[in-house]
Amino acid sequence: MNDERTTRLDRMRFTKNKMSANLALLAIIFNVCFFINIYESDVGSWYYTILVGGSILYNLIFMLAAFLSSEGIKNYKIGYSYLMIVLGIIQIVRIFIYPMKAHGAVVTIQEQAVTVMEGGQFIRVVLYLVLSAACLFAGAIVGIIRSRALAGHLATLESKVA
Amino acid sequence: MAELKIQHVDKIYDNNVQAVFDFNLDVKDGELIVLVGPSGCGKSTTLRMIAGLEDISAGHLLLDGKDITQAPAKDRDMAMVFQNYALYGHMTIYENMAFSLTLRKENPNVIHKKVLAAAEILGLTSQLNKKPSQLSGGQRQRVAMGRSIVRNPKVFLFDEPLSNLDAKLRGATRREILLLHKRLKATMLYVTHDQTEALTLADRIVCMSMGHVQQVGTPIELYDAPANKFVASFIGLPPMNFFDVTVREGMLEGKGFTVPLTEEEKGILLPYAGKQIDLGVRPEDVAADGSIDMKVFSNENLGMNTLIHGHIGGSEAVSNKISAKLRGWCDYREGDNVGVSFSRKHFFDKESGNAIRKGESK
Numbered sequence: 001m002n003d004e005r006t007t008r009l010d011r012m013r014f015t016k017n018k019m020s021a022n023l024a025l026l027a028i029i030f031n032v033c034f035f036i037n038i039y040e041s042d043v044g045s046w047y048y049t050i051l052v053g054g055s056i057l058y059n060l061i062f063m064l065a066a067f068l069s070s071e072g073i074k075n076y077k078i079g080y081s082y083l084m085i086v087l088g089i090i091q092i093v094r095i096f097i098y099p100m101k102a103h104g105a106v107v108t109i110q111e112q113a114v115t116v117m118e119g120g121q122f123i124r125v126v127l128y129l130v131l132s133a134a135c136l137f138a139g140a141i142v143g144i145i146r147s148r149a150l151a152g153h154l155a156t157l158e159s160k161v162a
Numbered sequence: 163m164a165e166l167k168i169q170h171v172d173k174i175y176d177n178n179v180q181a182v183f184d185f186n187l188d189v190k191d192g193e194l195i196v197l198v199g200p201s202g203c204g205k206s207t208t209l210r211m212i213a214g215l216e217d218i219s220a221g222h223l224l225l226d227g228k229d230i231t232q233a234p235a236k237d238r239d240m241a242m243v244f245q246n247y248a249l250y251g252h253m254t255i256y257e258n259m260a261f262s263l264t265l266r267k268e269n270p271n272v273i274h275k276k277v278l279a280a281a282e283i284l285g286l287t288s289q290l291n292k293k294p295s296q297l298s299g300g301q302r303q304r305v306a307m308g309r310s311i312v313r314n315p316k317v318f319l320f321d322e323p324l325s326n327l328d329a330k331l332r333g334a335t336r337r338e339i340l341l342l343h344k345r346l347k348a349t350m351l352y353v354t355h356d357q358t359e360a361l362t363l364a365d366r367i368v369c370m371s372m373g374h375v376q377q378v379g380t381p382i383e384l385y386d387a388p389a390n391k392f393v394a395s396f397i398g399l400p401p402m403n404f405f406d407v408t409v410r411e412g413m414l415e416g417k418g419f420t421v422p423l424t425e426e427e428k429g430i431l432l433p434y435a436g437k438q439i440d441l442g443v444r445p446e447d448v449a450a451d452g453s454i455d456m457k458v459f460s461n462e463n464l465g466m467n468t469l470i471h472g473h474i475g476g477s478e479a480v481s482n483k484i485s486a487k488l489r490g491w492c493d494y495r496e497g498d499n500v501g502v503s504f505s506r507k508h509f510f511d512k513e514s515g516n517a518i519r520k521g522e523s524k
Contacts, residue, residue, distance in 0.1 A: 007271040014256035014274075014290050 009153040016074045017146050023139030024070035024084060028063050030132035031091070035059045037125050038098065041117045045107040048116050051098050058094075062087060066136070073143040076150050081143035088136035091129050099125045164226060164316035164349040165191050166212070171221035173207050173373075181207045183373045185221070189317075194343050194350045198360040199370035199396070205353045206321055208370075212351065213242050213319050225316060241310030242319040245326055247302045249294040249309075255281075256290040259308045273312070280311040283345065284338070300331040307342065320352040324359065336362060357397050361385065369393050391515040394442050394508055400469065402508065403448075405441045406481045409434045414441055417482055418475025419454050421504060430520050431509060439518065442508035445469065448486035452503020456484060458494040468492035474502070 035056065042052050065087055072080030102117035117125070166189040173182035182204040189195050197205040210216040212223060214235030223231045230238050249258050256277055263273040281287045284304045294302055303323055310318055320339070324332045340363055343350055354360055360367050361381045369376045369384060369392075377389035388394035394402045407414040407421065409431045414421040421441065423431065431439070454474050462469040468491060473482045486502060494500065509518040 004271055007274055010278075011270060011274045014254065014277075 006153075009149055012076065012146060012150045012153070017076055017143060018074065020081070020084075020139040020143040020146070021070045021074040023135045023142070024066050024073060027084075027087075027091075027132045027135035027139070028066045028070075030128045030135065031059060031062055031066070034125055034128035034132065037121060037128065040121055041102050043107060043114045043116055044109045045114075045116065048102060048105075048107070051101070055094070055098055062090070069139075073139065076143070076147040078144060078147040078151075081140040081147065084136045084140035084143065088133040088140065091133035091136065095126055095129050099129070165189065166317060166349060166351075167222075167224040168208075168212065169222045169224070171208070171211060171223065172219045173204065173211060173216065174219040181373050182211070185375060187368060187375075187378065189349055189351065192347045192349055194352060194363060194365045195368060196352045196354060196360040196364035196366075197368045197370060198354055198357060199376075201355060203370040204373040205355075205368075205370050209242075209319050209321055209351060209353045212317075213240055214238050215242075238317075239315050240317040240319055241313050241315040242321060243303070243306045243310055243323045245322040247294070247306045247326075249302060249305055251294055254291055254293060255286060255297070255305050255308075258294065258305055259290075259312055262309060262313055276312040276314070277308075280308040283311065283342065284308050298331070299327045300335050303327065303335055304338065307339070311342075311346070316349065318348055318350040320350065322354055323352075324354070324356070332359075339363060357399065361397070367397075369396060371396075387517070387519070388442075388508065389517055391440060391442070391510045391517075394510070394517070398444055400445045400485045400487065402442045402444050403484045404481075404510075405443070405474075405484075406438060407441045408438050409436060411435070414439075416441070416475055417477045417479055419482075421454065421507070426520070427507065427509075430518060434509075434518065438512045440510040440512060440515075442510060443484075443504045444506065444508075445485045445487040447504055447506040448484065448488075448502050449505055450486070450488055450492075450500050450502055452501050454502050454504075456486070456500045456502045458498045458500060459496050461492065461494045461496075463491055463493075466490075468494075470494050470500070472500070 038052060038055060042049055065083065069080040069084045069087065073084065099117065099122055103119070103122040105116040106113050107116060108114070168185055168187045171182060171185040172180065174180045185208055187195070197208060199205050207216060211218050214233065218231050221231070222229055225238065250261065253261065259277045259280060260273045263276065277290075278287070281290055284307060286301065286304055286308060289297060289301060294305065297305065306323070323339070324335055327335060336359055352359075352363060364381055366378060366380055367384050368378050371392050377384055377393045384393055384397045388397060391404070395404070405416050407416045412428060413423055455476060456472045456474045457476070458470050458472040460471045466489075468488045469485060470488060470492065471483070471485050473479075474484050475482050484502075510516065511518055
């Protein structure tokens with residue numbers, strides 16, 4: 001059993017952390033689903049249009065950062081795991097920035113009352129953000145565990161050589 | 163345990179071109195067989211038929227007594243190393259070596275151990291995280307070999323694996339293959355057109371020409387006792403000299419020269435008295451201490467030896483051309499006359515080209 005664990009650790013010297021990397025990419029996909037859905041709430045109110053615009057800008061930054069994390073974590077760079085945790089937290093915070101404000105809010109457009117975000121859209125948007133955050137957390141945790149395990153294994157190997 | 167029997171194998175392509183004629187060979191367990199011959203002689207086709215990459219038109223292929231003539235390549239338990247390495251450029255060396263086992267869904271830990279063991283054998287441990295493009299040709303060929311080793315096949319097949327390497331690297335990689343064979347004690351079939359590779363690597367050589375097996379034997383058998391003129395001319399560097407001669411009483415008579423015969427040679431050539439034969443003399447069997455006149459036209463110093471080229475018998479006919487490999491550093495000039503003798507002679511039947519040997523009558 002112990003030998004099996006050592007072999008598993010040793011394997012990491014030559015294999016990539018594909019699970020964490022793929023989870024980061026999945027987080028990006030859920031984020032894309034989120035921003036496709038959020039456009040439906042651009043009903044013409046300048047306040048919510050600005051919020052949607054801000055969200056789009058952040059989406060670009062998020063996708064870039066998540067993709068970089070995906071590449072970094074693939075090579076067991078622990079710093080990118082922490083970056084993924086930060087990105088995950090921001091995804092949760094985003095629920096309170098736009099969807100919570102827009103959900104059920106009514107604005108008057110051309111003398112007509114319009115609901116900014118209906119219940120169904122709200123559930124979808126929140127679900128995508130939660131799933132995106134969950135992927136980032138899971139990927140980060142796997143990344144931290146594996147990176148630490150690999151670092152420990154490499155230290156053991158080095159001490160054996162010394 | 164891996165014994166391969168190739169019985170009466172033919173290869174006929176769809177356009178009715180026959181590439182291989184009645185190929186027969188018994189490969190013993192742990193033997194390294196080299197198939198050698200000029201380009202287009204059918205050696206690679208034979209190897210590809212054994213690997214299952216080409217259909218066998220006729221005959222049988224048996225591995226450990228089991229008929230695998232119709233078995234698909236993947237079920238033959240053989241691994242092939244190609245001339246062009248056939249590595250996946252986007253994968254690391256580790257992934258390349260592990261690939262075939264990954265496809266078979268073997269336990270990743272088992273794969274890991276096999277890859278590390280193969281890398282250790284081939285001296286590739288420090289290269290495992292690199293991509294093929296970061297390695298030299300010799301290293302890439304070692305990776306290709308490693309990919310075969312991890313599969314632990316019954317038979318290794320090498321199709322001109324050193325042809326893409328420069329001369330120095332070829333020598334080094336050749337020695338590695340030899341060491342690998344000694345270490346793994348595996349059955350190997352190796353195709354090459356380079357007779358140096360054949361002589362240095364083989365337990366036995368199969369010399370081929372025009373789809374026919376010309377001779378099967380140990381390297382020394384092919385060198386010392388070639389079965390026919392083709393084998394005699396193909397094995398040995400520089401190639402054997404051939405002269406048209408007539409068998410006379412106690413000697414051979416050529417164009418402007420005579421060669422005395424020993425008692426044993428007289429006995430061998432008795433049935434050929436008065437007839438024309440081909441006399442073969444290896445350049446290294448020519449000594450500069452005889453009575454046959456040789457007019458030098460070029461002198462190549464190779465360091466330990468000197469290669470001189472010229473004509474014998476005062477005739478500049480092509481059939482009187484001779485190359486001699488003399489020991490030491492010599493400085494002959496164009497037009498110099500040297501008296502040469504032949505320490506060893508080979509005789510070939512003029513019509514069939516077959517070697518004339520003791521106890522064989524015409």
